[in-house]
Amino acid sequence: MKKSIVVGLAAALCVSGVAVEASARDYxxxxxxxTVYPFATTxxxxxxxxxRFKTPKIESTGSGGGLKLFCSGIGTEYxxxxxxxxxxxxxxxxxxxxxxxxxxxxxxIGYDGIVLANSKNAPQMDIERKDLFLALxxxxxDPANEGTFIDNPHKTWKDVNPALPAVKxxxxxxxxxxxxxxxxxxxxxDEGCAAFPSIEALKNTDKDRYKSICQTIxxxxxxxxxxxxxxxxxQKLNVNPDAYGIFGFSFLDQNTDRIQxxxxxGKSPAFEEIAAxxxxxxxxxxxxxxxxxIGTIPGIEEYLAEFTSDKAWGEEGYLTDKGLIPMPDDExxxxxxxxxxxxPLTME
Amino acid sequence: xxxxxPSAPSSVRTIDIINRRLNxxxxxxxxxxxxxxxxxxxxxxxxGLLFTSIVSQGYSAFVQTYILLDIHFSRDAFDVSNxxxxxxxxxxxxxxxxxxPEVRDRQEKRMLNGLVSSGAPFQIQKMVMSDxxxxxxxxxxxxxxxxxxxMLMKGRIDRSAPEAERxxxxxQLGWIDGLRGDLRLKKKFNRIFFTSGDSREPxxxxxxxxxxxxxxxxxxxxxxxxxVGVASAIYLEExxxxxxxxxxxxxxxxxxxxxxxxxFGLLGLAVFLNFFGLPRSAPLVGGLVLTLMTLPTIIIxxxxxxxxxxxxxxxxxxxxxxxxxxxxxHHVMPLxxxxxxxxxxxxxxxxxxxxxxxxxxxxxxxxxxxxxxxxEPATVLPVQIYLWADSPERAFVERTSAAIIVLLAxxxxxxxxxxxxRSRFERRW
Numbered sequence: 154m155k156k157s158i159v160v161g162l163a164a165a166l167c168v169s170g171v172a173v174e175a176s177a178r179d180y181x182x183x184x185x186x187x188t189v190y191p192f193a194t195t196x197x198x199x200x201x202x203x204x205r206f207k208t209p210k211i212e213s214t215g216s217g218g219g220l221k222l223f224c225s226g227i228g229t230e231y232x233x234x235x236x237x238x239x240x241x242x243x244x245x246x247x248x249x250x251x252x253x254x255x256x257x258x259x260x261x262i263g264y265d266g267i268v269l270a271n272s273k274n275a276p277q278m279d280i281e282r283k284d285l286f287l288a289l290x291x292x293x294x295d296p297a298n299e300g301t302f303i304d305n306p307h308k309t310w311k312d313v314n315p316a317l318p319a320v321k322x323x324x325x326x327x328x329x330x331x332x333x334x335x336x337x338x339x340x341x342x343d344e345g346c347a348a349f350p351s352i353e354a355l356k357n358t359d360k361d362r363y364k365s366i367c368q369t370i371x372x373x374x375x376x377x378x379x380x381x382x383x384x385x386x387x388q389k390l391n392v393n394p395d396a397y398g399i400f401g402f403s404f405l406d407q408n409t410d411r412i413q414x415x416x417x418x419g420k421s422p423a424f425e426e427i428a429a430x431x432x433x434x435x436x437x438x439x440x441x442x443x444x445x446x447i448g449t450i451p452g453i454e455e456y457l458a459e460f461t462s463d464k465a466w467g468e469e470g471y472l473t474d475k476g477l478i479p480m481p482d483d484e485x486x487x488x489x490x491x492x493x494x495x496x497p498l499t500m501e
Numbered sequence: 502x503x504x505x506x507p508s509a510p511s512s513v514r515t516i517d518i519i520n521r522r523l524n525x526x527x528x529x530x531x532x533x534x535x536x537x538x539x540x541x542x543x544x545x546x547x548x549g550l551l552f553t554s555i556v557s558q559g560y561s562a563f564v565q566t567y568i569l570l571d572i573h574f575s576r577d578a579f580d581v582s583n584x585x586x587x588x589x590x591x592x593x594x595x596x597x598x599x600x601x602p603e604v605r606d607r608q609e610k611r612m613l614n615g616l617v618s619s620g621a622p623f624q625i626q627k628m629v630m631s632d633x634x635x636x637x638x639x640x641x642x643x644x645x646x647x648x649x650x651x652m653l654m655k656g657r658i659d660r661s662a663p664e665a666e667r668x669x670x671x672x673q674l675g676w677i678d679g680l681r682g683d684l685r686l687k688k689k690f691n692r693i694f695f696t697s698g699d700s701r702e703p704x705x706x707x708x709x710x711x712x713x714x715x716x717x718x719x720x721x722x723x724x725x726x727x728x729v730g731v732a733s734a735i736y737l738e739e740x741x742x743x744x745x746x747x748x749x750x751x752x753x754x755x756x757x758x759x760x761x762x763x764x765f766g767l768l769g770l771a772v773f774l775n776f777f778g779l780p781r782s783a784p785l786v787g788g789l790v791l792t793l794m795t796l797p798t799i800i801i802x803x804x805x806x807x808x809x810x811x812x813x814x815x816x817x818x819x820x821x822x823x824x825x826x827x828x829x830x831h832h833v834m835p836l837x838x839x840x841x842x843x844x845x846x847x848x849x850x851x852x853x854x855x856x857x858x859x860x861x862x863x864x865x866x867x868x869x870x871x872x873x874x875x876x877e878p879a880t881v882l883p884v885q886i887y888l889w890a891d892s893p894e895r896a897f898v899e900r901t902s903a904a905i906i907v908l909l910a911x912x913x914x915x916x917x918x919x920x921x922x923r924s925r926f927e928r929r930w
Binding site: 210404 | 878
């Protein structure tokens with residue numbers, strides 16, 4: 154027994170000794186958004202199979218967490234690529250520069266639609282963002298008293314707008330940690346908010362208040378935070394025809410026999426509508442490449458070439474099968490060009 | 502008569518009072534037994550529900566739909582010096598084309614090719630590379646079908662839904678029925694599920710990578726936590742002086758056992774990754790973190806089993822002149838080992854099912870190649886389940902359940918081993 158303890162400890166010591174020495178990495182390390190994850194992994198897998206390079210490792214950390222890791226420094230222990238479901242922020246860019254990550258190549262890969270969907274067993278809804286704001290915001294303008302705000306009193310969609318069905322408002326959506334939630338707030342709540350002159354007036358007088366009114370989602374059980382698992386939301390919609398769910402387009406795309414997307418401002422969340430830019434709630438997806446790692450880590454350039462090839466992100470590429478909405482031809486060409494010349498991102 | 506009872510106690514016999522109370526006590530006992538039984542039955546019911554739902558969703562993932570294609574490996578398609586460069590996709594397209602020569606339209610051709618998994622060309626490539634003699638001949642090959650076809654064959658896609666709402670269009674259903682009529686479409690045992698790593702295509706996704714990752718992680722955990730845990734337990738029980746420092750250590754060990762596992766992940770991130778600079782996503786770091794998590798469990802179980810060795814054994818050993826050390830290692834340890842092993846196995850089973858602490862150290866990742874060592878990036882079974890559960894493709898629902906079945910099987914084997922060890926070797930005094 155004594156022997157085994159000694160052997161065990163010795164083994165542990167050896168192992169940690171080896172670990173510190175083994176620093177060279179022969180695979181690409183990618184971190185970031187869970188929205189970009191299904192697309193990046195598809196490309197990575199294809200890349201791993203079709204080339205002599207190893208399949209990249211892709212961690213799903215969320216956009217913010219991913220960029221933080223990405224911007225921690227230069228060297229093989231830091232990731233080479235960060236996926237993001239939003240553009241890199243100025244503050245993140247600054248942080249990158251501070252840590253020596255001076256040259257970053259920005260690649261926009263396409264669009265993702267955010268849908269409001271319900272069960273096929275209920276009628277399809279056609280709603281405006283203004284009404285969505287009234288249905289989901291924590292406080293709304295008081296109709297009786299101009300310029301003041303009350304806790305959201307709306308119980309049914311009909312309360313919000315008489316044209317909508319008299320069904321209880323019940324929306325399952327992502328929690329605040331999710332990028333989908335950020336995008337929903339920005340593209341729906343902020344926009345819906347802008348339709349009210351009394352809120353617009355606040356913008357100049359009390360900016361913080363304006364922000365909190367526009368961006369706070371109600372907490373009285375009408376909006377149900379369903380976790381990050383969108384499959385769960387789809388399943389719940391199936392069981393409860395009165396409920397609506399908020400999630401990415403790819404989940405609608407895979408479940409068209411069970412659920413339908415609500416029209417927003419008259420546009421339905423169909424592939425063509427989102428691709429044409431007509432559907433209002435869609436956001437661009439990006440990834441960022443550390444230029445200093447090209448040449449040190451094998452395969453980055455080839456991975457970029459695979460991602461930006463027409464068979465991947467093109468109009469009929471394999472990423473569209475996974476639910477990615479491709480960019481228009483000219484935009485795609487422009488970004489493919491940027492990638493080829495590895496033009497670094499500049500931010501004012 | 503009864504109204505006057507209190508004033509005339511002598512008329513009530515003591516035995517009646519006792520009998521009445523006795524009945525009441527019997528009833529209370531019966532009630533308690535029934536409640537206990539009800540508790541057990543309801544937990545069994547929930548367990549049964551869990552198992553039925555998982556098994557009914559997951560059993561179908563152990564078979565996979567394959568399509569039989571006659572592939573002609575024509576000589577002009579290959580350049581022997583560059584086998585990897587050949588157009589394997591083209592070979593598959595050609596063979597599908599020969600099955601359905603009437604398909605001419607470009608869009609329809611795309612849909613026809615969509616019936617076969619995107620992994621098929623790589624399967625053909627591997628075949629050719631391992632046996633170049635097949636160039637020039639025609640072979641019949643079973644290749645995996647696309648996940649939508651698989652879902653249709655398993656009845657998880659509703660054929661009667663309107664065409665616009667189905668992922669498979671009417672023409673595709675026609676081709677599938679044609680293939681089925683020719684016995685070219687068959688469900689076979691899903692070997693891919695057990696022999697490959699993760700994939701974004703459900704029909705190509707497997708659990709080998711995650712299983713290997715779990716194995717490496719657990720080996721590291723076992724190698725570190727068992728010796729350290731047992732040594733601490735022996736020291737604390739047999740050698741440590743009784744003072745308030747030891748009491749403090751004891752309280753802390755018991756506290757550690759109740760710390761949420763994510764905290765250990767944060768610790769691992771701060772210490773092993775940021776301070777020691779160990780690689781991210783490596784089973785070594787996962788094992789280290791899980792070691793911290795299982796140590797308290799092992800220490801506590803080992804101490805209990807040392808305590809249960811009667812003092813007479815120690816006294817006898819000391820009495821015949823054995824040193825303290827000899828007493829412990831020759832007499833106490835052999836008797837306490839079954840209990841220690843039981844505690845270790847239960848700790849390991851807990852570590853096997855853990856995913857939260859691994860999130861922080863980068864083991865929640867898409868990793869295709871199964872790891873070859875404790876320093877290569879890896880993921881583990883519970884993380885694989887989590888990642889698949891979050892995938893939009895419907896075919897991942899059954900793979901998720903199937904992976905859960907495999908994980909449960911491992912857990913059951915481990916727990917059964919613990920029970921077996923206990924009943925076989927444990928001695929009672």
